[in-house]
Amino acid sequence: xxxxxxxxxxIGDWIFEVKMVRALKVDEYGxxxxxxxxxxxxxxxxxxxxxxxxxxxxxxxxxxxxxxDFCYQxxxxxxxxxxYQNGESVTKDVSITSPKEAKTSKVDSPIHLVK
Numbered sequence: 001x002x003x004x005x006x007x008x009x010x011i012g013d014w015i016f017e018v019k020m021v022r023a024l025k026v027d028e029y030g031x032x033x034x035x036x037x038x039x040x041x042x043x044x045x046x047x048x049x050x051x052x053x054x055x056x057x058x059x060x061x062x063x064x065x066x067x068x069d070f071c072y073q074x075x076x077x078x079x080x081x082x083x084y085q086n087g088e089s090v091t092k093d094v095s096i097t098s099p100k101e102a103k104t105s106k107v108d109s110p111i112h113l114v115k
């Protein structure tokens with residue numbers, strides 16, 4: 001992963017800042033997904049809110065690594081998430097690290113300005 005994404009883009013007199021992201025666990029956009037998370041970005045940290053999976057699905061280390069890699073790609077320093085683990089409420093704060101392996105970002109269509 002060598003490309004980075006900016007958390008903001010200027011169009012005309014406006015700067016659009018990414019503050020909220022919806023993450024879906026799915027092989028292809030538009031298909032049914034097995035997990036979903038709402039992510040709120042504030043400064044250099046992201047809070048993963050509403051991390052939900054289908055019944056029988058679990059969040060894996062690879063899943064959490066994907067969140068880490070996304071945070072790294074947009075220049076964040078920290079990520080926090082809350083989930084129930086073994087029947088207990090657990091909140092974790094994680095420092096963002098560089099990706100362990102090179103991954104390619106899939107972008108089917110760039111963002112376009114619509115008038």
